[in-house]
Amino acid sequence: MAAVLWSVLYAAVEVTWASAGITVPWKEHAAYAPAVQLLLAALAILAGGACLASTRALARPGRAAVATALIVALPVFVVGTNGLPIYFVTLATLSGIESATGLAQVLLNTAGTVLLLLVALSYRRRLRGDCPRCGRPHAGPSDGPLLHPAVSPASKRTRRVVYLLLCGLLPWAGVKTIWTLGGDAIGVSADDWQRTTSVGASGLSKAAASVGIDVTVLAAMVGGFLLLGLLHAWGQEFPRWTLVLSGRRVPRLLPLTPAWLTGIPLTMYGAVLIVMAPLMAVGVLPEAKPSAPFTTSSGITWMVEFGGLAFAGLGIGLVVAAHSYAARTHPVCASATATNRPAAQAQG
Known part of the structure; x- marks a missing residue:
């Protein structure tokens, strides 16, 4: 549900910016074209619909459509997070924000990336017959207590x-x-x-x-x-x-x-x-x-x-x-x- 709400918010923001002619930079000296913003809005709605359908029992064409929508949408929003480290450094060093809309766009893309990844992971587990929560096959409920492994360093x-x-x-x-x-x-x-x-x-x-x-x-x-x-x-x-x-x-x-x-x-x-x-x-x-x-x-x-x-x-x-x-x-x-x-x- 969080991913669906994000898709609606993302689409509304992109349409508003495009219709109002608000500049949204995507790199230095370059901004998103209004047509690109409208395309991103449509892609967000498509991804939101796929997230909503991913929790339901679907026939093979439906499962393929959901997987395709997530595979297409995810890389686009991942690329949109590219400016996140730069904004983090400017905020952490109190250097000021060059563009509030640019920061908002990166944060929206970042939120969408995280939510879509979680949905894709849960959907993949569900298709394999595993628990969508922990990824293990079991017959019991998937909303009970979790058991955590012992503390260990990396290899x-x-x-x-x-x-x-x-x-x-x-x-x-x-x-x-x-x-x-x-x-x-x-x-x-x-x-x-x-x-x-x-x-x-x-x-x-x-x-x-x-x-x-x-x-x-x-x-x-x-x-x-x-x-x-x-x-x-x-x-x-x-x-x-x-x-x-x-x-x-x-x-x-x-x-x-x-x-x-x-x-x-x-x-x-x-x-x-x-x-x-x-x-x-x-x-x-x-x-x-x-x-x-x-x-x-x-x-x-x-x-x-x-x-x-x-x-x-x-x-x-x-x-x-x-x-x-x-x-x-x-x-x-x-x-x-x-x-x-x-x-x-x-x-x-």
Whole structure:
């Protein structure tokens, strides 16, 4: 029902913006065309209808129609979440919002992505004859108590993969740190960098810079902290330093929601930058024109590549760690274990 309500709200907002001629940016210096907004509204209604039909017994054509609608709609709204990390950084650093409608659009796309994913997962389980809630086959009710697995860290292989991905942050964070500490790198002087970034900077940004930390590097450190929680046992059970929460189970969605919502957009954004930089370097794409604080095109190209490695590395790392965390913390209905217990005893 939540997905259906979202679809109606999304369609109403898009139609209102399109009919009123309100500008809704989707990237820098580009906005959604009214025709695209109306198309998105229609797609949201289609997805909402599929969500409503997914809870009913359908013949094969109906099941195929529901699956097709969800498969078509989901990637569109996933792409629409691409600006979420950027808005998060600007909000966290009190740098101000460039576009309220742009932020609203990203949040609407994000809400739709989450709800449609949950519906698609539940629908897939239902088609397989599994419990739509826990994903296990059992004859008991699907609204009873849940049993949670014991606390466990990610496997060594998963941790090695994630730590390797985090190494993608090093060139980007290193250059930013050099500039913040007063050094020069890739043709940009510390004075030019600080002069450019100080314009409109928030108090938090200036405070972080005063101790040699770029605020975007600080945001990446927050992402790294989230990654550690996803990989280690203290991300499933609050550690002693959390005081009153110590020893309590961490709600699964508390780390998973920000991990998925930032990991997927960061991965997409970083992948685009990684591809763009070498294409710019060899002339397939137009060479970037120098703009302050950069004095050469090559400096911008290197920074684009460093940014791609950082964003994609952190994004993929979050996705991998979140997948491991979701698997290790996946609860099951108590009735599922009760159903399987007699079978196990019979085999014994």
